Amino acid sequence: MTHDPTPPAFVWAQPTDHGTTPLKADVVVIGAGSAGLTAAGLAASLGRRVILVERDRTGGECLFTGCVPSKALLSLAKRVHTARGAAALGLDVTGRPDWAVVRAEVRRVIDHFEPVDSPQAIAARGITVIAGEAAFVSPHVLEVTHAQGTRTVMAGEFVLATGSEVSVPDLEGLRDVPFLTHETVFDVPERPEHLIVLGGGPIGGELSQAMARLGSRVTVVQAAERLIPKDEPEASRALLTALRAEGLTVHLGAQATRVEPTEVGVRLHLQGGVAVDGTHLLVATGKRPRVHGLGLDVIGAAYNDQGLTVTPSMQSITCPYLWGAGDVVGGPMFTHGATERGTLAGLGSVGWLGRAAARLRAPAGRVALIPWVTYTDPEIAHWGLTEAQAVARYGDRVTVVDYDFLHLDRAVTEGESGFVKLVALRGMLGSPVGLRVVGAQVVGSRAGELIQGLSVSPRLGVHPLRVALLPVSYPTFAEATRQTYLGLFTEGEHFGKARPGRADASV
Numbered sequence: 374m375t376h377d378p379t380p381p382a383f384v385w386a387q388p389t390d391h392g393t394t395p396l397k398a399d400v401v402v403i404g405a406g407s408a409g410l411t412a413a414g415l416a417a418s419l420g421r422r423v424i425l426v427e428r429d430r431t432g433g434e435c436l437f438t439g440c441v442p443s444k445a446l447l448s449l450a451k452r453v454h455t456a457r458g459a460a461a462l463g464l465d466v467t468g469r470p471d472w473a474v475v476r477a478e479v480r481r482v483i484d485h486f487e488p489v490d491s492p493q494a495i496a497a498r499g500i501t502v503i504a505g506e507a508a509f510v511s512p513h514v515l516e517v518t519h520a521q522g523t524r525t526v527m528a529g530e531f532v533l534a535t536g537s538e539v540s541v542p543d544l545e546g547l548r549d550v551p552f553l554t555h556e557t558v559f560d561v562p563e564r565p566e567h568l569i570v571l572g573g574g575p576i577g578g579e580l581s582q583a584m585a586r587l588g589s590r591v592t593v594v595q596a597a598e599r600l601i602p603k604d605e606p607e608a609s610r611a612l613l614t615a616l617r618a619e620g621l622t623v624h625l626g627a628q629a630t631r632v633e634p635t636e637v638g639v640r641l642h643l644q645g646g647v648a649v650d651g652t653h654l655l656v657a658t659g660k661r662p663r664v665h666g667l668g669l670d671v672i673g674a675a676y677n678d679q680g681l682t683v684t685p686s687m688q689s690i691t692c693p694y695l696w697g698a699g700d701v702v703g704g705p706m707f708t709h710g711a712t713e714r715g716t717l718a719g720l721g722s723v724g725w726l727g728r729a730a731a732r733l734r735a736p737a738g739r740v741a742l743i744p745w746v747t748y749t750d751p752e753i754a755h756w757g758l759t760e761a762q763a764v765a766r767y768g769d770r771v772t773v774v775d776y777d778f779l780h781l782d783r784a785v786t787e788g789e790s791g792f793v794k795l796v797a798l799r800g801m802l803g804s805p806v807g808l809r810v811v812g813a814q815v816v817g818s819r820a821g822e823l824i825q826g827l828s829v830s831p832r833l834g835v836h837p838l839r840v841a842l843l844p845v846s847y848p849t850f851a852e853a854t855r856q857t858y859l860g861l862f863t864e865g866e867h868f869g870k871a872r873p874g875r876a877d878a879s880v
């Protein structure tokens with residue numbers, strides 16, 4: 374999976390022209406990841422002349438170093454884990470998978486998608502693709518720097534979709550040891566014998582479990598008191614239990630103080646005198662928007678450590694011809710959030726009608742209203758407010774339904790455990806009038822599929838009673854949605870049980 378760092382020709386799929394004439398377009402998009410590709414494709418399909426500038430590979434993080442390789446790795450890891458679990462059926466599966474095969478398989482999955490986002494495919498959509506590093510040099514003017522030269526690019530509107538970069542902690546000694554990030558971990562030539570994972574968020578959670586199942590010894594060092602702390606505490610506990618049961622060592626509330634090289638790898642010192650020796654160190658301590666070195670000050674575009682500052686429809690609050698899309702505007706960083714923001718930015722960049730459409734769409738598309746999924750085993754999915762957040766905001770109006778997969782026939786037949794937690798606001802005088810769902814958490818098999826149905830009612834403004842009364846095929850996991858919603862209205866053996874929201878639900 375080694376990535377050839379040589380960038381492709383200056384202008385792809387164009388008669389190569391290294392002249393000095395500025396290139397002109399209606400819309401210039403900077404960054405060809407999920408957000409930039411969406412914005413560029415939309416603007417081009419609406420008849421605009423679009424230039425897309427990319428300094429590395431078209432396709433972005435999701436394809437090469439994010440969702441795609443991580444989900445491929447997790448899938449391979451699950452296959453290995455399931456095979457080992459067959460001992461209970463009398464089958465004897467031992468050993469570690471061939472690392473070269475694992476890497477090749479991950480590469481095969483990337484290769485499957487790569488042509489869709491290739492420069493040739495983008496050019497076929499009528500977009501001019503330019504290779505190089507873009508930075509604003511004056512209003513409406515970009516300079517694109519490439520090994521073959523520098524080119525000026527001008528346009529009426531610009532979309533900034535430069536993504537995010539790993540937030541490397543200021544840890545003594547870290548710059549002096551080799552360490553992995555999500556940009557390099559999928560390229561490791563040998564299986565890490567003992568991988569130390571610094572950070573217990575979605576990247577740390579997913580990759581630590583995948584690597585352990587694929588034969589590495591793994592130690593997770595998490596600064597927060599729990600794993601994946603943006604999810605409900607019950608979800609964090611379920612993940613912790615699963616990881617420890619699979620033999621991973623997990624340090625919670627652990628402050629790394631120093632790291633040093635050793636003969637075989639690295640030694641990570643933790644506060645309290647504990648030291649962890651590993652062969653490899655993976656830094657997964659968060660990501661921050663990529664806003665520096667882009668000349669944003671030159672064009673007066675406001676930004677801070679949280680990203681480019683934009684309106685809900687993704688227009689820069691201080692530079693009217695600049696639109697932001699994807700991780701660079703901060704907030705939750707997900708591919709579906711990047712494409713949603715890319716849609717808004719693409720619409721906004723095409724003129725007043727597009728701007729009006731973006732404003733109309735913005736509230737429904739707010740990234741805060743989009744569910745997220747952590748693809749560990751158990752799978753963990755979340756939408757909206759946690760119980761503690763809801764109680765802090767709405768007090769004793771909060772009611773919570775807890776539903777256990779023990780009541781879900783399909784889960785029982787498949788030997789799967791899990792649960793749903795639905796956070797809602799009571800209706801007036803305990804009636805269904807005004808009752809609404811404000812959050813949901815699922816842990817267990819198909820959590821990522823279930824969260825979609827569980828969040829449809831509040832996202833589309835459909836009353837929860839309509840979801841509760843909708844017949845669902847038997848026996849499916851989707852029955853969990855109906856049975857949890859029924860718990861809001863009635864008590865039954867197979868329904869979720871409603872209880873008042875708890876202020877201390879954050880622990």
Ligand SMILES: Cc1cc2nc3c(=O)[nH]c(=O)nc-3n(C[C@H](O)[C@H](O)[C@H](O)COP(=O)(O)OP(=O)(O)OC[C@H]3O[C@@H](n4cnc5c(N)ncnc54)[C@H](O)[C@@H]3O)c2cc1C
Pocket residue numbers: 403404405406407408409426427428429430431432433434435436438439440441443444505506507508534535536537555576663667698699700701706707708709710711748
């Ligand atoms: C390990 C991992 C797993 C993940 N799994 C999931 C998942 O399962 N589901 C999910 O929804 N999200 C997942 N994510 C998050 C997801 O990958 C990102 O939110 C998404 O890819 C962001 O898209 P983007 O277009 O904003 O940025 P990117 O895809 O990073 O695109 C930005 C592009 O801009 C280019 N660029 C930067 N600066 C310049 C410049 N000056 N000039 C020209 N080009 C420039 C970069 O080279 C890059 O190609 C995962 C992330 C990681 C790291």
Ligand SMILES: NC(=O)c1ccc[n+]([C@@H]2O[C@H](COP(=O)([O-])OP(=O)(O)OC[C@H]3O[C@@H](n4cnc5c(N)ncnc54)[C@H](O)[C@@H]3O)[C@@H](O)[C@H]2O)c1
Pocket residue numbers: 542571572573574575576577579594595596597600601602627628629657658659660705706707745746747748
């Ligand atoms: N399935 C998915 O959708 C998916 C998967 C992976 C990543 N992502 C996205 O990518 C982004 C980055 O993921 P992430 O997990 O790196 O970020 P994160 O910010 O969600 O988690 C980082 C974790 O590292 C911990 N941490 C921070 N500094 C530390 C230190 N010095 N020592 C030990 N622990 C420390 C924090 O407590 C935090 O829980 C996130 O926005 C995430 O949503 C999404």
